[in-house]
Amino acid sequence: MYDASAMEHNEGVDLSQQLSQVCLESPLHHNNSEEDLESQDKFDIRISDDGVNLADQENPSDYICSQDFFCTPDFITPVDQQFSIDLDNKENSNSLRSPSALTPLRLKRPRPDNIHSHSTWLDDSPRDLGQEIIPLSESTIVEETSITSIDKKTQLAEQLAQLSAIPPSSRERLPNMRRRVPSPVCLQNPFLEEDVSLQQKLIAQARMPAPLSGQTSISRYRDDFHEIQEIGHGYFSRVFKVLKRIDGCLYAVKRSQHPLLATSARKQALTEVQALAAVGAHENVVRYYTAWFESDYCYIQTELCDGTVTQLRNSDPSVSLEHSLLEIMRQMASALSVMHAKGLVHLDLKPDNIYVLNGVYKLGDFGRATRADRSMDIEEGDSRYMPLEILNDDYSQLPKVDMFALGATIYELARGSSLPTSGSQFQLLRQGKLTLLPGYSTPFQNILKALMNPTASARPSAAELLKHPIFHRDVPSLPSPTVPDKTTSH
Numbered sequence: 001m002y003d004a005s006a007m008e009h010n011e012g013v014d015l016s017q018q019l020s021q022v023c024l025e026s027p028l029h030h031n032n033s034e035e036d037l038e039s040q041d042k043f044d045i046r047i048s049d050d051g052v053n054l055a056d057q058e059n060p061s062d063y064i065c066s067q068d069f070f071c072t073p074d075f076i077t078p079v080d081q082q083f084s085i086d087l088d089n090k091e092n093s094n095s096l097r098s099p100s101a102l103t104p105l106r107l108k109r110p111r112p113d114n115i116h117s118h119s120t121w122l123d124d125s126p127r128d129l130g131q132e133i134i135p136l137s138e139s140t141i142v143e144e145t146s147i148t149s150i151d152k153k154t155q156l157a158e159q160l161a162q163l164s165a166i167p168p169s170s171r172e173r174l175p176n177m178r179r180r181v182p183s184p185v186c187l188q189n190p191f192l193e194e195d196v197s198l199q200q201k202l203i204a205q206a207r208m209p210a211p212l213s214g215q216t217s218i219s220r221y222r223d224d225f226h227e228i229q230e231i232g233h234g235y236f237s238r239v240f241k242v243l244k245r246i247d248g249c250l251y252a253v254k255r256s257q258h259p260l261l262a263t264s265a266r267k268q269a270l271t272e273v274q275a276l277a278a279v280g281a282h283e284n285v286v287r288y289y290t291a292w293f294e295s296d297y298c299y300i301q302t303e304l305c306d307g308t309v310t311q312l313r314n315s316d317p318s319v320s321l322e323h324s325l326l327e328i329m330r331q332m333a334s335a336l337s338v339m340h341a342k343g344l345v346h347l348d349l350k351p352d353n354i355y356v357l358n359g360v361y362k363l364g365d366f367g368r369a370t371r372a373d374r375s376m377d378i379e380e381g382d383s384r385y386m387p388l389e390i391l392n393d394d395y396s397q398l399p400k401v402d403m404f405a406l407g408a409t410i411y412e413l414a415r416g417s418s419l420p421t422s423g424s425q426f427q428l429l430r431q432g433k434l435t436l437l438p439g440y441s442t443p444f445q446n447i448l449k450a451l452m453n454p455t456a457s458a459r460p461s462a463a464e465l466l467k468h469p470i471f472h473r474d475v476p477s478l479p480s481p482t483v484p485d486k487t488t489s490h
């Protein structure tokens, strides 16, 4: 039989030990009960007679809803959970942190560390409690204060489970909020000597307002980044050049064009994030930093590139020279070989999705990435770069689809005009009939023919392509290609 009174006694002992541990970890938290009271006042959590947290009612816009709506973890979530409540597990009964063991005063005050261990989206981040408050919803507070029995505990657990299941858009309306204070703006990163003047110029251009002390907002994007300008957009996203306030470095942040309300749309956005994370750091892949959801928009922070190969070609005709194209081909083959070795395929390789940073080419836009083993949905990329088998719904050799796209990309850059989307030219290219490219060597043109072979199995893999002798011969070194900086030119 379950002895509730004995358990409560043990819990009381354990709880005080646990609280003292918490005190050690929080500079604002002390063992002394009077100081406890004082510090709790600082938290501005006042409970009215009917159990409502008055602080919640004052100015809801001062708080930020939990942004980590589903599988994106909070960026400040600690690795270690300080508390965990497993009501069903008797083995844990000695260390059970029962709300019934709390003093009435504590009961009236939401204890985020206890409650949030139930929920993935209400995290238990280490908090400077003077700045971050996570008041619970009214209903949760009332229930928590009245818990006296195991039944009540079970009820609480059920309520919390239901709360976790609330869809993101509804959660925003709940008063489960967390106050965040923006990072101070880093006007100068002392480790970035080259970029300091540029950053300062950009900041001045944008007339960035000084952040007010204690200023709060409801946007992680606005809190953490200063937006400098929009640098591009596609069908799905808008991309901004931003300065990260805390480190003073420039990044690109890609934001979905529209709120992602449908599950399928959120899943699609997550595909890009998860593929980028799975590929990991590689010199020829646009570097991924983090991603999050905010007001139903997906945000992805990546390294900021100078531009795309398409933009580069428009400003620097030397990109179309054979040795430059070989360099693009080699670097993209390097990115693809890593992806393919990890069982991923890109499926949207094209000049628009090859970025340039300091003369290095980087594969980006992983919005159509999928698994080579066809265990995930497949969404074909731009038809101009897709081989015949994809148009015939044959997905048996997806890595070779990327190889065709690589050949088509380089072929387009060499001939200097966009590939057709339909018509006889479109058909001829899919039969492997390429028009001669005057000024380009036969080995180079043979590689393109091999990559665009209508038979997928006859195309070289990325790893095989990298072994081609053409990439190992000595060529005269030329200055790195650069894309004009649109920001500084006006």
Ligand SMILES: Nc1ncnc2c1ncn2[C@@H]1O[C@H](COP(=O)(O)OP(=O)(O)OP(=O)(O)O)[C@@H](O)[C@H]1O
Pocket: 231, 232, 233, 234, 235, 236, 237, 238, 239, 252, 254, 286, 302, 303, 304, 305, 306, 307, 308, 352, 355, 364, 365, 367
């Ligand atoms: N990391 C970056 N650095 C610099 N510019 C970028 C970066 N990411 C994107 N851009 C710019 O933003 C544009 C749109 O980005 P992207 O192609 O990723 O958006 P998208 O909506 O997924 O596009 P699409 O409709 O082609 O799928 C790019 O063409 C490029 O000009």
